[in-house]
Amino acid sequence: MSTLSRDITIMPHSDEEYSLHASPLINDIENGDEMLDDPVHDNRPRLLIMGLRRSGKSSIQKVVFHKMPANETLFLESTNKVVKENITSFIDFQVWDFPGQIDYFDPSYDSNVIFGEYGALIFVIDAQDDYSEALIRLHQTVTRAYNVNNDLIFEVFIHKVDALSDEYKIDTQREIQQRTTDELADFGLENVPISFYLTSIYDHSIFEAFSKVIQKLIPQLPTLENLLNILCANSGIEKAFLFDVNSKIYIATDSSPVDMQSYEICSDMIDVIIDISEIYGRTNNSYREEVYNEDHSQANTNGTTNNTNGNYGAITETANDAESLIKLSNEMILCLRGVNRFLALVCLLRSDNFEMHGLIDYNFQCFKQAISDVFELKRRGTERLRHERMRLVNDENVGG
Amino acid sequence: MNAIVSLVHFCEADGPSVMFCTQAFHENAVEDIADCLSISSGRHSPVSDHIEGSKENIPFSNRKDPSNVSRSVPVSCASCSFSIPPLDTLGVVKIYNSTEIKGFRTNDDENPMVTYVGSRYPQHSQLYAAVRQACVRSLSCEFCQGREGPVLFGDDKNGYVLSYMFKIKDNQARGFQRWYSFIFLMTDRVYLVASWPFLVSKFRILATNLQTKANQMFERENAAREGRHDDAFMSRSGPLPPTSPDQFLRRRANQPLRSLVELLKTKDLFIQLHANFSWILKACGKRLQEKHVNDQKLFPNSCALSQKTIMFLDPINEFKMSRNSTFYQNGEFGTQIVHLKSLYDLLGISNFRKLILNFVRDNQLIIRSSDRDITKSVITVIKDLVPSNCCSVIEYENKYQPRTKCNILGLNATTQIPNEVDKLIICLLDILLIIIIVVVVVVVLFVNLFLTL
Numbered sequence: 001m002s003t004l005s006r007d008i009t010i011m012p013h014s015d016e017e018y019s020l021h022a023s024p025l026i027n028d029i030e031n032g033d034e035m036l037d038d039p040v041h042d043n044r045p046r047l048l049i050m051g052l053r054r055s056g057k058s059s060i061q062k063v064v065f066h067k068m069p070a071n072e073t074l075f076l077e078s079t080n081k082v083v084k085e086n087i088t089s090f091i092d093f094q095v096w097d098f099p100g101q102i103d104y105f106d107p108s109y110d111s112n113v114i115f116g117e118y119g120a121l122i123f124v125i126d127a128q129d130d131y132s133e134a135l136i137r138l139h140q141t142v143t144r145a146y147n148v149n150n151d152l153i154f155e156v157f158i159h160k161v162d163a164l165s166d167e168y169k170i171d172t173q174r175e176i177q178q179r180t181t182d183e184l185a186d187f188g189l190e191n192v193p194i195s196f197y198l199t200s201i202y203d204h205s206i207f208e209a210f211s212k213v214i215q216k217l218i219p220q221l222p223t224l225e226n227l228l229n230i231l232c233a234n235s236g237i238e239k240a241f242l243f244d245v246n247s248k249i250y251i252a253t254d255s256s257p258v259d260m261q262s263y264e265i266c267s268d269m270i271d272v273i274i275d276i277s278e279i280y281g282r283t284n285n286s287y288r289e290e291v292y293n294e295d296h297s298q299a300n301t302n303g304t305t306n307n308t309n310g311n312y313g314a315i316t317e318t319a320n321d322a323e324s325l326i327k328l329s330n331e332m333i334l335c336l337r338g339v340n341r342f343l344a345l346v347c348l349l350r351s352d353n354f355e356m357h358g359l360i361d362y363n364f365q366c367f368k369q370a371i372s373d374v375f376e377l378k379r380r381g382t383e384r385l386r387h388e389r390m391r392l393v394n395d396e397n398v399g400g
Numbered sequence: 401m402n403a404i405v406s407l408v409h410f411c412e413a414d415g416p417s418v419m420f421c422t423q424a425f426h427e428n429a430v431e432d433i434a435d436c437l438s439i440s441s442g443r444h445s446p447v448s449d450h451i452e453g454s455k456e457n458i459p460f461s462n463r464k465d466p467s468n469v470s471r472s473v474p475v476s477c478a479s480c481s482f483s484i485p486p487l488d489t490l491g492v493v494k495i496y497n498s499t500e501i502k503g504f505r506t507n508d509d510e511n512p513m514v515t516y517v518g519s520r521y522p523q524h525s526q527l528y529a530a531v532r533q534a535c536v537r538s539l540s541c542e543f544c545q546g547r548e549g550p551v552l553f554g555d556d557k558n559g560y561v562l563s564y565m566f567k568i569k570d571n572q573a574r575g576f577q578r579w580y581s582f583i584f585l586m587t588d589r590v591y592l593v594a595s596w597p598f599l600v601s602k603f604r605i606l607a608t609n610l611q612t613k614a615n616q617m618f619e620r621e622n623a624a625r626e627g628r629h630d631d632a633f634m635s636r637s638g639p640l641p642p643t644s645p646d647q648f649l650r651r652r653a654n655q656p657l658r659s660l661v662e663l664l665k666t667k668d669l670f671i672q673l674h675a676n677f678s679w680i681l682k683a684c685g686k687r688l689q690e691k692h693v694n695d696q697k698l699f700p701n702s703c704a705l706s707q708k709t710i711m712f713l714d715p716i717n718e719f720k721m722s723r724n725s726t727f728y729q730n731g732e733f734g735t736q737i738v739h740l741k742s743l744y745d746l747l748g749i750s751n752f753r754k755l756i757l758n759f760v761r762d763n764q765l766i767i768r769s770s771d772r773d774i775t776k777s778v779i780t781v782i783k784d785l786v787p788s789n790c791c792s793v794i795e796y797e798n799k800y801q802p803r804t805k806c807n808i809l810g811l812n813a814t815t816q817i818p819n820e821v822d823k824l825i826i827c828l829l830d831i832l833l834i835i836i837i838v839v840v841v842v843v844v845l846f847v848n849l850f851l852t853l
Contacts, residue, residue, distance in 0.1 A: 053412070054574075077575020080410040081540045101415025102540055108533065 044092045045217040046119030050141055052134045053078065053100030055126040056159045056201065061085070061097045063201045064210050064247055070201040089244050090251065090342040090375065091218055093119075105140070111148045120153040120213050121145055127172050127198075128160045135176065139183045146192055154194040155213050156180070162200035169198050204264045211249045220374050224252035227374075231367045232256070235360045236353030238332075241266050241346050242339070242371075245274070251343070266346040269334050273324050273344075327351065337364055339371055403586035403684065404522060405677040408535040410579040411480035412657055416539040418531055419660070420482045420670055422518040422677035424685075479578075479657040482520055482670045504674045508682065516681060518674035530558040531585060538563035538581045550600045552592065560589040562596065564603035568611055569618040571625070573657055576618070582606065584680075595684050602680050606673075613664045737777045740785075758827035760786060764803040769831035770813035772796050778829070779808050 049057045059073035065087060082104075083097040096114075098104060104114055115121070123141060125134045138156065145152055158176055161169050177196050184192060197209035215221050228240050232254045239262050241250040248267045322338035333354050337345045345367070354360070406421035484504075503519030522528050537553060544551045544565055554560030562584040567577040582603045586592050592599075661669045737743050744752045759765050759782060769775045776795055783791045794806040800817050801809055803825060811817075817828070 075575060077573070077577055078410070078412055080416070080579055081543070099415065099540060101411070101413070102536070108536070 044086070044094055046117050047093060047095045047213065047217075048098065048114070048119060048121045049095065049124060050098045050104075050121060051100055051124030051157075051159075052126065052137055054129075055100060055124040055134065057097055057100065057124050058083070059201055060124065060157070060159070060199070060206055060210075061095055064206060064249070065095060073201065087247070089246060090340070091214075093214070093217060105144045111144070115145045115148040115152060117149075118151060118217075120155055120217060122155045122157055122213060124157045124159045125176065126160050127158045127169075128163055131172075131176065135179055135183070138180060139187075142180075142184060142192060142194065143187055143189060146189060150192075153213070153216050154192060155209075156194055156196045157199045157206075157209055158196060159199050161198045161205070162202045173198055204260070204267055207248050207250075207267060208258075208260070208263060210247070211251065214244075214249050215251060218251060220378070221252060223374055224371070225255060227367055227370050228252055228254040231363055232347075235349070235363045236356075237347045237349045237360075238262075239266075239348045243267070243270055243344050243346055244342055245270060245338075245344050246342065262348055265328075265334065266348065269324070269326060269336055269346055270344065272326070273322065273336055277322070335360075337368075339368055340375075343371070402588075403584060403681060404527065404531060405680055406531055406535070406583050406585065407673060408539060408581050408583055409480050409660075410539045411477060412574065412578075413477045414480055416536045417480040418521060418535050419480055420518060420520060420673060421522055421531060422516055422674055422681065423522060423527075424678075424681050425515045425517055427513045478659045478662075481659060483659060483661050484670060504671065506674065506678050508678075514682075516674075516678035518670070518677065531583070533558050534561040534563070534583050534585050535581075537561070538565065538583055539579060550596070550603070552596070554585075554589065556587075559585050559587045560592050561585050562592055562599055564600065564607060566607040566611065568614040568660075568663070570614065570657065570663055571618055571621040578657070580607075580610075584684075591688065594688055598684060598687055599680070602676075602683075606676055610664065613666065617663065617665060737774065737781055740781050743778065743781060755782075755827060755829060756785065759808075762790070762807060764807050764809065764826045766800075766809045766811055766817065766826055766828045767831065768811045768813055768815065768828060771831070772810075774831055775810035778831070779810055783808060 049061060051057050056073075058076050058079050059068075059070075061083070062068040062073055062076065063070055065085065078101075079097055079099045080101075081099065085095045085097070087093050087095060105111060121141070123138050125131050125138065142154055145154075156176070158169075158173055161172070164172065173196055180194060181190065184190060184194075195212070197205070197212065199206045199209045218224070224242060228242065231237065232240050237254075239256060239258075240254050241263065242252040243250050243266070248270055250263070250267075322336065322344065324336040326334040328334060331351050333349050333351050335347050335349065335354075339345055345364070349360075402424075404421055404423040407419045409417055409419050411417045503517060506516040506518075508514040508516065517523075522531055534554070538551070538561065542551045542553055542563065542565075548566050550562060550564045552560065552562050563581050564583075565579065565581040567579050569576060570578050584592070584595075584599050584603075657663075661667060666672070737746075747755065755765070765782070767775050767778050769778075772795075779793055779795060783793060791808060792806045793808045794801055794810065796810040796812070798812050798815055800811065800815060800821065802821075813830075817826070
């Protein structure tokens with residue numbers, strides 16, 4: 001049965017290939033060198049999306065990571081294989097989308113390969129359907145996966161809630177939460193932390209839920225939050241989000257409570273910036289372009305800010321020095337600054353506080369520097385590790 | 401050849417599932433198939449010349465063997481079950497309750513020992529596990545370039561599998577398509593690889609056939625649906641765009657999809673499949689014949705020792721005793737050459753090469769010797785080099801025979817070769833026997849190597 005489990009790996013590295021090499025040390029290194037291509041021997045965190053069939057797993061994955069419009073997901077065919085995807089961003093992680101029909105706890109699959117790594121398990125429940133079957137599967141999944149790897153983070157997405165009324169949403173969440181914790185308590189797993197989210201691909205809830213999940217996988221999160229707090233306090237910023245530009249997931253925010261509307265408008269701003277930069281952007285880094293009176297129709301989601309007075313900004317193709325400002329009709333200012341290739345800071349502040357934008361610019365430069373220091377540390381760590389391994393290989397080669 | 405052909409499907413509800421499989425049974429395994437329905441010979445199938453249903457109807461029972469009960473067979477839904485058209489259309493004498501039908505049985509009229517049985521699952525529980533495993537692997541693990549096409553995988557434990565994946569269009573399915581695969585499972589990997597071109601071409605024909613039918617249905621249904629939509633949404637003004645399949649998707653969410661028979665509107669689909677599978681099994685078995693090659697004949701690696709080993713008095717070649725021990729005396733008179741190798745040793749490389757070269761080029765080979773047995777043995781050894789149809793032998797003759805009659809000719813030592821014979825096209829091997837024991841071989845080659853051009 002080991003063959004099946006190995007086939008889950010799909011990648012060309014099979015045991016036979018390794019056994020061709022004489023020295024186990026060299027094998028290890030080669031494995032390390034090809035780490036980027038090999039999702040199994042890779043140590044990047046994993047997001048495992050599981051759930052019953054038709055609960056919307058592939059749709060979530062497509063909408064969040066492929067920018068597929070939500071109503072096109074209806075035409076997705078059913079997933080018949082584990083779809084693995086490497087997401088390269090500020091942190092690298094991989095998303096595994098499982099077919100709902102197959103029980104991956106079957107002994108023919110190697111649970112250790114699937115669940116053994118550090119990561120999060122997202123269980124998707126279709127809230128529009130009868131979810132009793134899904135709950136049974138959820139209990140099975142959590143208990144078994146917990147036995148394999150008790151570092152796994154469990155998340156439950158109560159999905160497709162767009163069609164439900166607000167009260168019904170709350171009721172559903174409460175019931176699912178209640179039944180799950182009861183059931184797990186019966187198995188003696190009351191201390192397994194499970195978070196529940198109400199999600200839908202037709203609004204921003206799925207991005208928000210994903211943000212929370214990803215945030216748990218970022219070891220630097222407290223540092224980032226701290227930096228954002230300092231920035232907000234010193235620059236008069238009401239709310240600041242650090243966004244991953246490609247997926248519109250926010251990886252950190254300051255400690256003030258997140259309200260959905262400000263999150264939505266900030267996330268929409270990224271869309272606006274990307275769209276405009278696609279039209280007007282130049283590949284030339286030094287080129288600055290002022291865009292006036294751009295109609296900001298995307299802000300409609302927020303009732304108070306639907307009339308923009310006009311915005312202006314400067315966008316360049318590479319996001320790391322992009323900056324943009326949008327003045328909203330309620331005396332607020334939306335401000336976007338590119339941090340690096342993947343990240344952008346979006347913040348909301350009162351226009352009074354924007355008077356001293358020299359200070360804000362300066363603070364922002366400090367913030368940017370701090371962020372790059374944080375990630376530089378990690379990069380250097382990995383590099384050092386790699387160098388050490390390389391040296392070991394060289395020594396080995398010389399010795400042999 | 402022992403193999404099983406099967407159609408598997410990635411079912412929307414149950415995941416990968418086995419739909420139908422056909423396997424060949426030999427006489428001694430007949431009791432396993434008593435449960436199966438036998439079809440009378442009236443069916444017209446694409447390969448009906450190869451299969452013919454048995455004349456007698458075997459009454460079948462719903463007998464269950466223990467392995468069947470313990471096996472956890474998923475409750476089948478319509479989309480992954482196989483079905484048989486109403487029996488009266490098949491010309492079966494008795495009409496049975498259709499729920500009891502487990503499969504087809506086809507007798508091979510060329511070889512009465514063999515029976516082809518088609519059923520949903522293989523009867524043997526170990527085989528079931530192997531087929532099931534192959535099914536899951538082929539549909540939800542293996543990747544094929546372009547997603548449709550053949551892939552080969554397997555191991556010694558569960559056998560080797562050639563899987564031909566293909567998709568079929570379905571208006572009601574998610575993404576408008578459904579995944580199927582033909583799998584060919586056998587234990588012999590080498591044989592399977594050797595049969596690859598044959599199997600792939602046959603599976604491709606079958607798959608294309610199904611796809612064409614499905615495409616036609618798909619087009620027709622699409623056209624019908626377009627028409628309906630125009631009417632239905634003319635009067636209705638809703639938030640949903642009229643082209644959204646959302647409505648019917650949600651409604652159908654927990655309904656199984658149509659069965660393949662219904663989808664393709666082919667009532668006898670599984671009968672055709674069974675016929676095709678049986679033919680593939682049979683033809684694939686006939687295509688390559690496994691034959692144990694007695695390689696000692698060509699490359700002796702152990703010495704065949706006889707009681708008396710012959711001493712060689714060969715002035716030209718220095719032979720070692722042991723190497724030539726294969727050239728031995730058989731009984732009283734029968735000095736023979738039993739290996740090509742000993743001939744090689746006797747002649748030396750250049751002469752041997754000339755001999756072989758001329759022979760395979762279809763020049764006439766004349767072996768002249770006073771001993772009939774030696775001539776015979778040399779001919780036997782040499783004629784194996786070419787296909788049997790390419791060689792005509794006259795074993796021992798007193799008169800020269802022209803090349804048109806034979807290309808290997810054994811001649812009496814005293815026979816003269818007529819002068820008018822073209823010396824360019826013959827190769828003469830003179831074997832001079834000194835008494836019985838000592839043999840000196842001299843090769844006279846009337847060979848002009850310009851012939852090579």
